[in-house]
Amino acid sequence: MIEKDLAIALRLAPYSNTSRFVLWLSREHGKIATMIKGAQRPKSAFLGQFDLFYTCELLFYGRDRGGVFIARECSPMKMRTPLRARWRACQFASYFADLVARALPDGARALSVFDWLDAALDELAAEGASTATVFRRELGFLEHLGFRPILNRCAGCGGAAAETPNAAFSPSRGGRLCARCAPSARDARNAPADALDLLALWQTAPDDASARCTARQSRAMEVVLGDFLRHHLDLDLQSRRLAFRNARPLPRPAMPVAPVGTEIARTRGTRGDRD
Numbered sequence: 001m002i003e004k005d006l007a008i009a010l011r012l013a014p015y016s017n018t019s020r021f022v023l024w025l026s027r028e029h030g031k032i033a034t035m036i037k038g039a040q041r042p043k044s045a046f047l048g049q050f051d052l053f054y055t056c057e058l059l060f061y062g063r064d065r066g067g068v069f070i071a072r073e074c075s076p077m078k079m080r081t082p083l084r085a086r087w088r089a090c091q092f093a094s095y096f097a098d099l100v101a102r103a104l105p106d107g108a109r110a111l112s113v114f115d116w117l118d119a120a121l122d123e124l125a126a127e128g129a130s131t132a133t134v135f136r137r138e139l140g141f142l143e144h145l146g147f148r149p150i151l152n153r154c155a156g157c158g159g160a161a162a163e164t165p166n167a168a169f170s171p172s173r174g175g176r177l178c179a180r181c182a183p184s185a186r187d188a189r190n191a192p193a194d195a196l197d198l199l200a201l202w203q204t205a206p207d208d209a210s211a212r213c214t215a216r217q218s219r220a221m222e223v224v225l226g227d228f229l230r231h232h233l234d235l236d237l238q239s240r241r242l243a244f245r246n247a248r249p250l251p252r253p254a255m256p257v258a259p260v261g262t263e264i265a266r267t268r269g270t271r272g273d274r275d
């Protein structure tokens with residue numbers, strides 16, 4: 001029977017000299033793998049019809065090759081062309097695709113995760129790489145999987161966030177800890193209260209793209225959400241580490257030493273946050 005679904009391409013790989021393997025996140029069928037026969041042939045009907053981060057309308061059938069379906073037709077609905085030029089945004093898109101591919105169990109229905117990824121890729125394509133966007137979307141992904149870090153109060157004693165200016169974060173205890181509770185958690189690490197407050201705000205207003213974070217807050221959020229993902233999803237993603245590392249501003253280069261009277265070309269020492 002031929003099935004029809006919307007699907008986002010998560011991974012591509014060669015299947016033979018002329019065919020390709022594609023791992024998709026589909027809206028109704030969850031994660032599915034398809035073989036696209038003849039996709040590499042010069043006159044293939046599939047040429048230009050699929051690529052990483054495209055949302056496509058996919059027709060597929062069968063499951064006789066170790067759980068791999070056969071793609072019958074594929075038409076791109078969203079190509080997200082700016083991701084081909086914005087390499088930092090593309091790195092975060094790769095991270096999100098990797099996160100879904102690894103965290104979502106095979107066979108799980110994933111309508112809400114599909115809508116989450118579709119919207120997250122739209123935002124990266126339209127707005128570029130903002131770490132605030134990534135943290136906001138990570139909180140949304142955790143919510144869809146049933147993991148909600150406690151951020152607005154102490155996860156140990158329930159004390160209000162306002163009473164915990166010297167905060168800590170413990171993945172095993174579920175989130176934020178006050179100074180009294182932190183010593184009892186073996187994996188607690190210090191975290192700036194204002195960074196946790198901002199994460200708590202995004203948790204309640206996931207579509208609020210107006211709030212920005214400082215470089216210090218961003219680094220703290222990267223660490224605590226990374227710890228949380230590692231502990232609860234058992235994931236330590238290299239794609240996440242690389243994307244954040246490359247999003248950080250380059251250190252300002254030392255002023256070159258030149259003989260007196262020599263004109264020195266000016267060098268830009270910082271990267272923009274969005275590209």
Ligand SMILES: [Zn+2]
Pocket residue numbers: 154155156157158159177178179180181182
């Ligand atoms: Zn406490």
